[in-house]
Amino acid sequence: MSSLHLLRSELSVNPKTLLWLTIVSATSTTLVLAVVNIAAEQAQAGGAGLRLALLFVVATALYAAAQTAVTRICATEVEGLVDRLRGDVVEAIRHSDMQSLDAIGQAKSFAALTRDCQTVSRCVPMLAVGAQDAVTLLFVSVYVAWLSLAAFGAVTVFLVLAVWLHWRRMAELRQETRQAETAEMELFDGLRGMLHGQKEIRLNERRGQDVIGDLARISRRTKTAKTAIKQRWAREFAAIQLAFYLLVGVMVFVVPMVTTTFHTEAIQATTAAMFMIGPIGTVVQAVPIIGDAEHALTGLYALKDSLRGGRKVESTTLAPMAPPQEIVLSQLSYRYPDDKGDYGFSVGPLNARFRAGEITFITGGNGSGKSTFLRLLVGLIPASGGTLSVDGEIVTENRMQSYRDTISAVFADYHLFRRLYGIPPEAWQAAKPLLVRLGLDTKVRIEDATFSTLALSAGQRKRLALVVADMENKPVLILDEWAADQDPHFRRLFYEEILPAYRAQGKIVICVTHDDRWFGVADRILAMRDGTFVEEGTG
Numbered sequence: 001m002s003s004l005h006l007l008r009s010e011l012s013v014n015p016k017t018l019l020w021l022t023i024v025s026a027t028s029t030t031l032v033l034a035v036v037n038i039a040a041e042q043a044q045a046g047g048a049g050l051r052l053a054l055l056f057v058v059a060t061a062l063y064a065a066a067q068t069a070v071t072r073i074c075a076t077e078v079e080g081l082v083d084r085l086r087g088d089v090v091e092a093i094r095h096s097d098m099q100s101l102d103a104i105g106q107a108k109s110f111a112a113l114t115r116d117c118q119t120v121s122r123c124v125p126m127l128a129v130g131a132q133d134a135v136t137l138l139f140v141s142v143y144v145a146w147l148s149l150a151a152f153g154a155v156t157v158f159l160v161l162a163v164w165l166h167w168r169r170m171a172e173l174r175q176e177t178r179q180a181e182t183a184e185m186e187l188f189d190g191l192r193g194m195l196h197g198q199k200e201i202r203l204n205e206r207r208g209q210d211v212i213g214d215l216a217r218i219s220r221r222t223k224t225a226k227t228a229i230k231q232r233w234a235r236e237f238a239a240i241q242l243a244f245y246l247l248v249g250v251m252v253f254v255v256p257m258v259t260t261t262f263h264t265e266a267i268q269a270t271t272a273a274m275f276m277i278g279p280i281g282t283v284v285q286a287v288p289i290i291g292d293a294e295h296a297l298t299g300l301y302a303l304k305d306s307l308r309g310g311r312k313v314e315s316t317t318l319a320p321m322a323p324p325q326e327i328v329l330s331q332l333s334y335r336y337p338d339d340k341g342d343y344g345f346s347v348g349p350l351n352a353r354f355r356a357g358e359i360t361f362i363t364g365g366n367g368s369g370k371s372t373f374l375r376l377l378v379g380l381i382p383a384s385g386g387t388l389s390v391d392g393e394i395v396t397e398n399r400m401q402s403y404r405d406t407i408s409a410v411f412a413d414y415h416l417f418r419r420l421y422g423i424p425p426e427a428w429q430a431a432k433p434l435l436v437r438l439g440l441d442t443k444v445r446i447e448d449a450t451f452s453t454l455a456l457s458a459g460q461r462k463r464l465a466l467v468v469a470d471m472e473n474k475p476v477l478i479l480d481e482w483a484a485d486q487d488p489h490f491r492r493l494f495y496e497e498i499l500p501a502y503r504a505q506g507k508i509v510i511c512v513t514h515d516d517r518w519f520g521v522a523d524r525i526l527a528m529r530d531g532t533f534v535e536e537g538t539g
């Protein structure tokens, strides 16, 4: 089913309502036209009657009411649809596993949620107006046929010719539009790099010139492509208008030569042709938009499908898991998908045991698989083999979210939300002592479930991330190189006071660390190399 068909099935308005409003709009336009023609005739004979003036007022009022209703319905429907689609994609992202998300890429998801949603919001109402004007064109054509079959013949020939020529040229234009879009995306990427890389640019004049030069080149390419499209559009639009002026010329000069009866209807048919110029312009503009709307909707539906195609994590109705006393990995493994012929890195098979009230350190060189192991342990990526059990129960896909709900973590690539999502107000008060100990109480306040600022140093932000994990107060705590960017004071505080306190609270604590000076703090040390634990020791 095409995405436009899917779109129709998602609209909550009854299509018949839109159809009736469209018919009212087209009928009233045709009525206005007929009244104008009759009134002009009567004016020649001495003056138009009051009844005709009233009919004119009623027809224009009907037209305005139908137009307003269609526009209002379209705005409500389309914004509702965009809101639903955006919500669906966000939900699909939330329930999809990290592997599918990684495969899709953040840029694609972001483009769907922003650009594609905007395109649907902009294009679909124009399609509705285009469809409405197409019906108006049909009605006015019927009126012209009623006036004069010869004039109708001329109108039909011109319409068919104009539409055919237009569609032929639109196919080329669509291709050029896609190319311009690609150039524009490249430009946006370059601009993003330029903004993010300001420090690096300032430290190297030549790099700065290269970046600006490259951007200018891409920008020129985008400008050329977009200017060509706009100029082609302007020519196209002018050609269609010109075609209709030609039609008027044909009616006034040519049709009277082939028929003897036409002279009486010439002015009326010509007026009708003038009434067609507006709608034909709208229809002409709406046609290429079908492609844009279809393209954006296809992108959104495809993203939704591929997110749902991955491992789906249903969570809402699951029973909470009791605080784990022991997490056991048995032959657990994972392999990143192959990348363009290169084998994906794999971890495992991994065997390990993590107990409540124990601290485990994970060590190993760069790229040995520590972060991947943590993602696997937390269930962010699906194991390709082996099992993960909590207190003797194998954590199946259905139990994965309940399991994850027992874990707090500060990953190496953590994200700090400014709002305290998912943390109850009583925890904010309880966090005060840790904020003080971590030297953050003079920097950050919690106001209305929100941190007063995130404009902090890298070390301060990481400390704040630990405060958030602490506020969650979960039985399992996972920290990936947390102390790496802390000064000696906070490093000591972390290893000698904070971690032992968590152990005393009975938490399962797992830390990736290279700080061999504090290895004595751990109950167990697991060393990783090439994705496997090569050594197990005690602290």
Ligand SMILES: Nc1ncnc2c1ncn2[C@@H]1O[C@H](COP(=O)(O)OP(=O)(O)OP(=O)(O)O)[C@@H](O)[C@H]1O
Pocket: 102, 336, 337, 344, 345, 364, 365, 366, 367, 368, 369, 370, 371, 372, 373, 412
């Ligand atoms: N999203 C990904 N897709 C494909 N391969 C990945 C991905 N993330 C990491 N890898 C690969 O997995 C390997 C291990 O990476 P990982 O981040 O787990 O190592 P690490 O031990 O945490 O390293 P570091 O000490 O540098 O943080 C790397 O060689 C990398 O090529």
